[in-house]
Amino acid sequence: MSTRPSIRRRLQQLVVLTTGAALGLTCAIFITLEWRTSLEAEKRAALATARITADASSGMLAFNSVPEATQQLEAFAAEPNVRAAALYGGEGAIFAQYRSATADRPLPATAEPDALRVENGRLIVFAPVIHEGRRFGTLYLRFDLQPMYARLWSYGWISLLIFSGALAAAFLVGHVLQRTISEPILSLAQTAQTISRDRRYELRAGAVKGVELETLTGAFNQMLDTIAEQRAHLEAELVERKRAQEAEAREKQLLATTLASIGDGVIVTDDAGRVTSLNGEAERLTGWSSSEAAGHPLPEVFRIVNEETRAPVESPVEKVLRLGGIVGLANHTLLLRRDGSEIPIDDSAAPIRRPGGSLFGVVLVFRDFTERKLAEQTLRESEALARARAAELHTIMDAVPAVIWISRDPECRIIDGNRASHELLRLPERANVSLSANEPERPRHFEVLSEGRVLRPEELPVQRAARGEEVKGLEEEVRFADGSSRFLLGNATPLRDAEGRATGAVAAFVDITGRKHAEQALREARDELVRVNASLDHAVQERTARLSEMVDELQHVSYAMAHDMRAPLRAMGTFAEILLEETAQHGLTPTAQHYCHRISVAAGRMDQLIRDALNYSKAVLQEPALAPVDLTPLLRSLLETYPNLHPDHADISVEGAPPAVLGNESLLTQCFSNLLGNAVKFVPEGQRPVVKVRVSEAQGGVVRLWVEDNGIGIPENFRDRLFGMFQKLDNRYEGTGIGLAIVRKVVERMGGKVGVESEPGRGSRFWVDLRLAGDSPS
Amino acid sequence: MAVLSAGRLGSQRRAYGSARRTLLRRTTLAALVFVLGCAPLLAQRAARDQDVKATFLFHFCSFVQWPDTAFANPNSPLVIGILGPDPFGTFLDELVKGERVQSRPIEVRRFARVEDARAAHLLYIGNADAPDLGAVLAALRGWPVLTVGESRRRAFAPRGGMIAFVKEHDRLRLRINLDEARAAGLTLHSKLLRLAEIVRTQP
Numbered sequence: 001m002s003t004r005p006s007i008r009r010r011l012q013q014l015v016v017l018t019t020g021a022a023l024g025l026t027c028a029i030f031i032t033l034e035w036r037t038s039l040e041a042e043k044r045a046a047l048a049t050a051r052i053t054a055d056a057s058s059g060m061l062a063f064n065s066v067p068e069a070t071q072q073l074e075a076f077a078a079e080p081n082v083r084a085a086a087l088y089g090g091e092g093a094i095f096a097q098y099r100s101a102t103a104d105r106p107l108p109a110t111a112e113p114d115a116l117r118v119e120n121g122r123l124i125v126f127a128p129v130i131h132e133g134r135r136f137g138t139l140y141l142r143f144d145l146q147p148m149y150a151r152l153w154s155y156g157w158i159s160l161l162i163f164s165g166a167l168a169a170a171f172l173v174g175h176v177l178q179r180t181i182s183e184p185i186l187s188l189a190q191t192a193q194t195i196s197r198d199r200r201y202e203l204r205a206g207a208v209k210g211v212e213l214e215t216l217t218g219a220f221n222q223m224l225d226t227i228a229e230q231r232a233h234l235e236a237e238l239v240e241r242k243r244a245q246e247a248e249a250r251e252k253q254l255l256a257t258t259l260a261s262i263g264d265g266v267i268v269t270d271d272a273g274r275v276t277s278l279n280g281e282a283e284r285l286t287g288w289s290s291s292e293a294a295g296h297p298l299p300e301v302f303r304i305v306n307e308e309t310r311a312p313v314e315s316p317v318e319k320v321l322r323l324g325g326i327v328g329l330a331n332h333t334l335l336l337r338r339d340g341s342e343i344p345i346d347d348s349a350a351p352i353r354r355p356g357g358s359l360f361g362v363v364l365v366f367r368d369f370t371e372r373k374l375a376e377q378t379l380r381e382s383e384a385l386a387r388a389r390a391a392e393l394h395t396i397m398d399a400v401p402a403v404i405w406i407s408r409d410p411e412c413r414i415i416d417g418n419r420a421s422h423e424l425l426r427l428p429e430r431a432n433v434s435l436s437a438n439e440p441e442r443p444r445h446f447e448v449l450s451e452g453r454v455l456r457p458e459e460l461p462v463q464r465a466a467r468g469e470e471v472k473g474l475e476e477e478v479r480f481a482d483g484s485s486r487f488l489l490g491n492a493t494p495l496r497d498a499e500g501r502a503t504g505a506v507a508a509f510v511d512i513t514g515r516k517h518a519e520q521a522l523r524e525a526r527d528e529l530v531r532v533n534a535s536l537d538h539a540v541q542e543r544t545a546r547l548s549e550m551v552d553e554l555q556h557v558s559y560a561m562a563h564d565m566r567a568p569l570r571a572m573g574t575f576a577e578i579l580l581e582e583t584a585q586h587g588l589t590p591t592a593q594h595y596c597h598r599i600s601v602a603a604g605r606m607d608q609l610i611r612d613a614l615n616y617s618k619a620v621l622q623e624p625a626l627a628p629v630d631l632t633p634l635l636r637s638l639l640e641t642y643p644n645l646h647p648d649h650a651d652i653s654v655e656g657a658p659p660a661v662l663g664n665e666s667l668l669t670q671c672f673s674n675l676l677g678n679a680v681k682f683v684p685e686g687q688r689p690v691v692k693v694r695v696s697e698a699q700g701g702v703v704r705l706w707v708e709d710n711g712i713g714i715p716e717n718f719r720d721r722l723f724g725m726f727q728k729l730d731n732r733y734e735g736t737g738i739g740l741a742i743v744r745k746v747v748e749r750m751g752g753k754v755g756v757e758s759e760p761g762r763g764s765r766f767w768v769d770l771r772l773a774g775d776s777p778s
Numbered sequence: 779m780a781v782l783s784a785g786r787l788g789s790q791r792r793a794y795g796s797a798r799r800t801l802l803r804r805t806t807l808a809a810l811v812f813v814l815g816c817a818p819l820l821a822q823r824a825a826r827d828q829d830v831k832a833t834f835l836f837h838f839c840s841f842v843q844w845p846d847t848a849f850a851n852p853n854s855p856l857v858i859g860i861l862g863p864d865p866f867g868t869f870l871d872e873l874v875k876g877e878r879v880q881s882r883p884i885e886v887r888r889f890a891r892v893e894d895a896r897a898a899h900l901l902y903i904g905n906a907d908a909p910d911l912g913a914v915l916a917a918l919r920g921w922p923v924l925t926v927g928e929s930r931r932r933a934f935a936p937r938g939g940m941i942a943f944v945k946e947h948d949r950l951r952l953r954i955n956l957d958e959a960r961a962a963g964l965t966l967h968s969k970l971l972r973l974a975e976i977v978r979t980q981p
Contacts, residue, residue, distance in 0.1 A: 056969070058969060059841065059967070059969030059970055059972060059973055060969075060973065062834075062837040062840070062841065062969075063834060063837060063952065063970070063973050064830065064834075064949075064950065065973045066949075068972070068973055131840055131841070131969065132840040132841075132879070132880065134840055
């Protein structure tokens with residue numbers, strides 16, 4: 001680069017040479033023109049001079065006036081340019097002559113034909129001397145052109161001077177001006193050099209002025225862009241190619257070892273379908289060794305038939321050669337080995353192509369299908385099972401009345417749902433229901449609210465669950481664009497991968513719109529009720545007061561009635577006994593006596609019934625005054641008072657000391673007398689009643705007393721009814737069926753409870769819970 | 779000069795270009811004559827003087843303008859007349875043969891009587907020293923005739939001759955009586971006048 005002239009110097013040269021050429025040419029033309037013009041002028045002047053002189057000389061020649069002629073010629077001494085002059089007579093001989101002091105040449109001896117010519121730097125004129133058309137001789141003049149040449153030379157020198165000056169100026173101007181062109185170009189060159197040397201293709205040439213240079217720079221930069229792009233492309237390709245080569249080398253290595261150790265049989269053929277080589281497995285499967293098989297047509301080595309029809313199957317290699325593509329073998333293919341045994345195989349064949357695309361062989365890959373067939377069968381079964389399970393799941397999902405949503409991505413771009421969900425959300429089946437779906441898929445005809453607020457997509461239960469949150473019992477409202485709503489209640493649970501990260505979510509919601517509506521209706525009904533209640537309150541109070549009055553009246557009436565009924569009963573009993581005593585003396589028939597006896601008994605029972613009823617109504621009606629009662633003396637007086645409780649009838653023992661309880665003495669007496677009375681009554685015939693009264697430890701301010709007997713017990717199915725009115729266990733035993741009802745009532749009036757445990761045939765255990773005296777309610 | 783004078787000026791009428799060879803030959807011949815014949819030189823000299831004068835007469839025709847009245851018509855010849863003895867012999871006749879002056883042919887006529895000579899336009903008076911010169915000139919006065927003569931006493935021009943040949947230092951010169959020429963209505967060219975000595979008629 002440095003040996004050749006740089007653009008800078010070239011431009012400089014260009015400017016200088018152009019200027020020089022132009023100037024040189026101009027000067028040359030100028031000088032030439034000047035020379036010619038001067039010469040012409042000289043010639044004209046010479047001719048004029050010659051004519052004048054010749055004309056003036058005609059008389060002299062005509063009349064032989066040599067002195068005058070000589071004198072005339074000698075006048076040329078005043079004209080230094082005229083070096084010599086002569087007049088020749090009609091015969092051509094010299095008539096008169098003049099030679100200047102510097103004349104260096106002789107005159108022509110005789111006249112010559114008329115002429116005007118330059119000879120040896122001198123202008124020579126031969127002019128005729130004529131008067132009135134008559135020629136008298138010839139004038140010869142010789143002019144010196146030296147002054148003209150001197151002037152031309154001076155012009156030359158001046159031109160040279162101007163030329164040199166102009167060249168110098170051109171050099172300087174060019175030096176300045178060439179920068180505007182050369183510098184961008186040099187800059188470009190510099191850039192290009194830097195780029196080519198350092199391979200820095202990201203460099204770009206700077207901005208420049210001038211259309212062409214801009215274009216050049218633009219083109220250059222564009223070229224650089226292209227180069228950079230191509231370079232990147234090439235580098236990428238190179239890397240790719242290198243990788244590919246490495247991969248190829250690796251693959252080759254791999255292939256070599258793979259082919260040797262591969263579990264599949266591999267047969268390579270040439271383009272005519274002749275076997276080239278077999279790998280170990282192929283040798284094993286076909287029974288041919290690679291060297292034996294080489295050169296044989298493939299069908300000889302690789303004989304295959306259809307498993308079912310046993311018809312020969314077209315060799316896949318032929319098919320490849322025919323079709324030019326990769327072919328698989330039909331199923332149910334059997335390989336007939338060299339020893340005659342058969343193996344089910346699975347194979348495929350592919351063409352080997354040269355880079356140009358032309359075929360040069362076929363690779364056939366096949367394998368023993370025996371095991372694989374089994375595996376495939378298993379796989380097919382398990383797949384079918386999985387499909388069935390999936391179908392089941394799908395069916396379950398669709399069958400479930402709940403709404404189910406599944407998302408398999410944490411952002412819930414896609415949420416799948418069962419049929420119920422799509423029906424609920426009014427979307428076609430398989431549509432994406434996600435409100436956080438990508439814009440075009442996102443449904444817009446509904447929004448989801450919870451607690452009266454519209455939920456943002458990330459606040460939705462599935463989305464929350466997909467971020468790993470467990471959502472339970474969420475109630476939400478799906479509000480549609482048409483203003484209708486559906487209410488849902490349900491849970492959402494994250495789906496997690498093996499590391500426990502949330503990868504999606506499953507949500508199940510039930511449609512509680514009905515319930516919601518019912519609640520709404522209920523609320524409305526309740527409000528209505530409250531309103532009605534308010535209006536009814538007064539009437540109810542009135543009626544209650546009246547009713548209470550009536551009840552009181554009725555109670556008093558019934559009490560009075562019951563009380564008053566006893567007097568006639570007692571009269572009936574008394575008179576029946578009297579009748580018996582009387583008749584015993586006066587011989588009444590036994591039948592009559594029996595009737596009298598029965599009247600007496602019936603009256604007694606009636607009386608007892610009324611008494612019990614009175615007691616019961618007392619227990620019901622009277623508001624008992626509660627006070628601490630010591631149970632020990634109460635029980636003792638009971639045992640002493642009631643004849644059926646006397647030791648001659650029964651063994652009654654009290655274990656432990658019952659504490660003082662909060663109650664009413666008469667009610668307690670009634671309670672325990674009934675319990676003890678029952679205990680001694682319901683014993684099998686001929687058995688002595690054994691009764692124990694036990695006190696359990698007090699607990700929570702309550703003490704439990706047990707009355708245990710050895711009686712007939714109570715069947716389980718009767719126990720619930722035991723404490724009802726007029727319930728009698730056994731008609732064999734006398735009673736009104738009111739006793740235990742009274743017990744329960746009086747215990748309840750004292751704030752206690754009563755109950756029974758029993759084992760039929762072995763006795764019963766009645767218990768009574770009573771509040772402790774020191775524990776009266778505040 | 780002598781050589782040149784020996785040359786025949788009459789041959790000038792020939793085309794210059796074609797005469798070159800002839801001219802060369804003549805020059806050579808003249809040189810030979812000069813070198814070989816120094817003796818006959820003097821003898822020939824007188825004859826040559828006459829030739830020069832004849833040539834002068836012929837040349838006068840070109841340097842003098844006659845009034846139109848001097849000619850009968852535009853093509854009338856210009857007559858060179860010789861009155862008295864003729865010193866030119868046939869030389870003059872040959873010299874002017876075929877020549878024209880301003881398209882006029884030139885004719886040489888010899889006159890014996892002056893009255894006849896009035897027809898001439900240029901009249902060489904051969905016997906200028908004759909005593910009757912005054913009468914001759916007087917006879918011609920008033921006629922457009924250019925009178926040329928030669929007097930040994932140089933009295934031709936002062937006596938009223940228009941152009942006189944004068945021999946000076948071996949050189950033939952002219953004396954012109956311009957007044958007489960003008961009186962005759964003739965116009966002499968300045969080129970002629972420049973070479974001549976102008977004289978006046980002496981009473």
